[in-house]
Amino acid sequence: xxxxxxxxxxxxxxxxxxxxxxxxxxxxxxxxxxxxxxxxxxxxxxxxxxxxxxxxxxxxxxxxxxxxxxxxxxxxxxxxxxxxxxxxxxxxxxxxxxxxxxxxxxxxxxxxxxxxxxxxxxxxxxxxxxxxxxxxxxxxxxxxxxxxxxxxxxxxxxxxxxxxxxxxxxxxx
Amino acid sequence: xxxxxxxxxxxxxxxxxxxxxxxxxxxxxxxxxxxxxxxxxxxxxxxxxxxxxxxxxxxxxxxxxxxxxxxxxxxxxxxxxxxxxxxxxxxxxxxxxxxxxxxxxxxxxxxxxxxxxxxxxxxxxxxxxxxxxxxxxxxxxxxxxxxxxxxxxxxxxxxxxxxxxxxxxxxxxxxxxxxxxxxxxxxxxxxxxxxxxxxxxxxxxxxxxxxxxxxxxxxxxxxxxxxxxxxxxxxxxxxxxxxxxxxxxxxxxxxxxxxxxxxxxxxxxxxxxxxxxxxxxxxxxxxxxxxxxxxxxxxxxxxxxxxxxxxxxxxxxxxxxxxxxxxxxxxxxxxxxxxxxxxxxxxxxxxxxxxxxxxxxxxxxxxxxxxxxxxxxxxxxxxxxxxxxxxxxxxxxxxxxxxxxxxxxxxxxxxxxxxxxxxx
Numbered sequence: 001x002x003x004x005x006x007x008x009x010x011x012x013x014x015x016x017x018x019x020x021x022x023x024x025x026x027x028x029x030x031x032x033x034x035x036x037x038x039x040x041x042x043x044x045x046x047x048x049x050x051x052x053x054x055x056x057x058x059x060x061x062x063x064x065x066x067x068x069x070x071x072x073x074x075x076x077x078x079x080x081x082x083x084x085x086x087x088x089x090x091x092x093x094x095x096x097x098x099x100x101x102x103x104x105x106x107x108x109x110x111x112x113x114x115x116x117x118x119x120x121x122x123x124x125x126x127x128x129x130x131x132x133x134x135x136x137x138x139x140x141x142x143x144x145x146x147x148x149x150x151x152x153x154x155x156x157x158x159x160x161x162x163x164x165x166x167x168x169x170x171x172x173x
Numbered sequence: 174x175x176x177x178x179x180x181x182x183x184x185x186x187x188x189x190x191x192x193x194x195x196x197x198x199x200x201x202x203x204x205x206x207x208x209x210x211x212x213x214x215x216x217x218x219x220x221x222x223x224x225x226x227x228x229x230x231x232x233x234x235x236x237x238x239x240x241x242x243x244x245x246x247x248x249x250x251x252x253x254x255x256x257x258x259x260x261x262x263x264x265x266x267x268x269x270x271x272x273x274x275x276x277x278x279x280x281x282x283x284x285x286x287x288x289x290x291x292x293x294x295x296x297x298x299x300x301x302x303x304x305x306x307x308x309x310x311x312x313x314x315x316x317x318x319x320x321x322x323x324x325x326x327x328x329x330x331x332x333x334x335x336x337x338x339x340x341x342x343x344x345x346x347x348x349x350x351x352x353x354x355x356x357x358x359x360x361x362x363x364x365x366x367x368x369x370x371x372x373x374x375x376x377x378x379x380x381x382x383x384x385x386x387x388x389x390x391x392x393x394x395x396x397x398x399x400x401x402x403x404x405x406x407x408x409x410x411x412x413x414x415x416x417x418x419x420x421x422x423x424x425x426x427x428x429x430x431x432x433x434x435x436x437x438x439x440x441x442x443x444x445x446x447x448x449x450x451x452x453x454x455x456x457x458x459x460x461x462x463x464x465x466x467x468x469x470x471x472x473x474x475x476x477x478x479x480x481x482x483x484x485x486x487x488x489x490x491x492x493x494x495x496x497x498x499x500x501x502x503x504x505x506x507x508x509x510x511x512x513x514x515x516x517x518x519x520x521x522x523x524x525x526x527x528x529x530x531x532x533x534x535x536x537x538x539x540x541x542x543x544x545x546x547x548x549x550x551x552x553x554x555x556x557x558x559x560x561x562x563x564x565x566x567x568x569x570x571x572x573x574x575x576x577x578x579x580x581x582x583x584x585x586x587x588x589x590x591x592x593x594x595x596x597x
Contacts (some may be wrong), residue, residue, distance in 0.1 A: 100388065109522065110501040110515060110544060111369050111589070112414045113471055113478055115383075115390060116427070116434035116455040119411050123432070141429070142389035143411045147367035154563070173388040 050171040054090070061086045067125055069163045071106075074120040076128055084125065087167055088132030095138065100173040101125045102166045103143040104150075106159035111145055118143030125165040197355030197567070197580045197587070201236050205575055208241040209324050212266040214250035216286070218274035222309060223249065226274060226284055229313025233331040233354060234320065238576030245269070252287040252299065262291045270320055281305050284312040288320055297323045310356060330549045334593040335556065336361075336371045336380055337567060341585040348382065350397065353549075353592075355580050361397055370414055370545075373593045374421050374441075380591070381405065381415035381424060381441075392426055394441055405443045416459045416468075425449065425459035425468055436470055438485075449487055458502050461485070462509050469493065469503035469512065480514055494527070496534060502545065506552045511572070513546040513555050524557050526572060537574040547592045554578075558588040 055062045067080045076084060091097060103122030105114040122141035129139060151158035213231050216223040234240040243266040250256065250271035261269050272286025287299040298319050302312040314331040321329030330353055339347045344365045351358040362368060366385040373380060378397060383390045390413045392406040406412040410429030417424055421441070428437050428446075436450040436459045450456040454474035461468055462482075469482045477498040483490045494500035499517035506512070509529075516525040516534075521541040527534045542560040549556070554569045554576070561579070565586030569578040581587060 102388070109499065109517075110458065110471070110478075112427070112458045113455070113501050115411060115413045116457045119429050119434050120455070123429075140389075140409055143413075143429075144367075144385065144390070145369075147369065147385060168388075 051169060055169060062090055065167045067165045068160065069121055074124045076124055084128045085132055088129045088134050091129065091134040091138050098138050098170045100168045101139065101141045102168065104148060104162055104164050105146050106162045107146045107149060115143045115145035118145045121165045196358055197351055197582055199236060199355050200579045201238065202577045203575050204238040208239060210241045210243045210265045210267050212243045212245045212261055212269040214245050214269060214271040215248045216272045216274060217249045217251035222274040222282055225309050226313040229310050230317045233314060233317035236578060238571065239325060252285045256289060258291050258294045266291055268297065268324055277303055282309060284316065286316050288323055328551050330551050332596045333550060336373065336591045336593065337587055338368050338589040339582060339585045339587055361395060369589050371589055371591045372415055372417055373591055374417055375419055375594060376421055377594045377596060381417065383413045403442060405441065406439060414457050414459060416461055418461050419463060419465040425461065427457045450483060460503050460505060462505050463507060464509060469505065471501045504546045504548060506548050507550055508552055513548060515543055515546065524555065524570060537570050545589055547590055549592050550595050556590045556592045558590055
């Protein structure tokens with residue numbers, strides 16, 4: 001039942017996008033037009049309702065998706081080895097599942113250079129998963145750099161929360 | 174002088190507070206070492222239109238930091254009025270511009286003006302621009318450009334446009350295009366996800382940028398007049414840091430499809446990908462030299478992020494920066510002789526400019542968080558993003574560091590500026 005609702009919602013959202021251009025309307029005839037420039041994105045993906053409970057149940061280690069890194073480091077710390085191993089095992093046993101790994105950085109420094117640093121974090125998670133049996137075609141490592149901070153205060157405790165790799169399964173991205 | 178500008182700023186703030194889009198407001202600090210005293214007379218003709226256009230011209234010249242506005246004796250003065258040069262000169266003005274707004278047969282405005290040298294008592298320039306009411310400001314910018322070029326000896330940039338990203342609350346990002354004076358801001362793209370790294374095509378008609386609307390960085394080229402968007406690079410992994418080649422046909426981009434962040438060349442339609450750098454390190458933030466022969470980029474191949482350059486055909490890589498442990502985001506001046514970049518000094522990320530021939534570097538700000546430098550097309554100013562009071566603002570800094578203009582919006586963070594090319 002839930003599986004039917006999601007596509008229906010998506011269809012509604014898409015219909016909404018095409019019929020209500022929500023920008024630039026008051027600027028019609030101006031040299032820069034926003035009307036076709038808007039693409040409404042369904043933030044947060046389609047939700048986790050399609051995922052097996054083992055990936056979402058708070059009691060399951062697989063519901064945890066974040067690996068945190070030290071400053072200027074791309075090494076997976078020992079306390080996250082069990083988490084990465086559990087996800088690798090799941091991917092080995094469920095070859096139909098795909099994962100998007102998003103690397104993140106704190107806000108200091110150039111945005112584009114931070115994209116590259118975040119990529120090193122997501123690549124580290126990807127490499128660890130592959131060493132444990134996940135296949136390359138199941139995995140995509142990307143970077144969000146400093147653009148999607150989990151915490152926005154300018155403090156070390158906050159920056160530490162932003163230096164992370166997030167593991168998302170299909171349906172979550 | 175300052176009071177005059179404040180009145181102008183207040184006028185703008187009042188006029189645009191009703192606007193749906195958050196407008197940039199500009200605050201100037203500092204001025205050039207020598208400013209040319211000039212009188213912009215009240216133009217003749219229909220008083221409302223005349224006042225509008227002279228306000229634009231005066232605002233442009235004053236904000237540039239290169240001129241000192243001198244009030245006039247006679248009022249108003251048209252291009253046909255015979256000028257009392259002795260009176261103008263006695264008030265200290267080296268030049269005077271006078272003009273008028275007239276109506277054309279088809280109901281548009283015609284702005285005519287003349288610029289005179291008060292010492293030689295001769296005409297320096299004269300021009301006429303025909304425009305609709307909605308583009309009256311544009312005519313003012315054109316006139317200001319002519320005055321600037323005649324008196325300074327290089328083209329003005331008052332008719333150019335800038336692009337930047339406004340973060341307006343959680344989950345709302347707008348890629349906006351505005352006139353160089355911050356007016357007429359229009360959104361080219363609105364997204365719930367971040368937009369970074371906008372860059373103007375050399376013809377000024379398109380922007381390339383990185384959008385995260387698909388939960389990963391993807392490079393688009395966006396035609397401003399039509400709103401048509403083309404995906405240039407959406408390979409497996411991250412796609413970022415677009416830079417136009419001077420011919421407008423190719424871009425340098427950073428892809429991770431082959432592992433690591435490496436620089437590739439790609440056609441503007443997404444075809445013809447070729448790899449430019451091959452390293453086991455981070456190579457990112459490519460930027461073409463104006464002659465298209467060299468690509469400058471940031472790399473950590475030496476242990477810390479530094480700026481390097483490589484021939485566009487590959488090979489012959491040279492390190493450019495050596496001072497400090499964090500030098501990123503190279504941006505070449507339009508004449509290719511100097512390079513703006515961001516350098517970490519005393520714990521702050523600051524705008525720096527290097528003379529490429531002598532390697533001499535000057536730090537232009539004392540900020541904590543400068544980012545994303547972008548040269549004005551005449552090479553005189555550099556637009557950067559910085560942070561003041563925890564809020565993102567834009568700042569235009571003259572290449573000698575003397576003149577600083579701050580551009581901010583009332584509600585939101587402004588970041589990722591890109592100064593557009595001369596308008597054709």
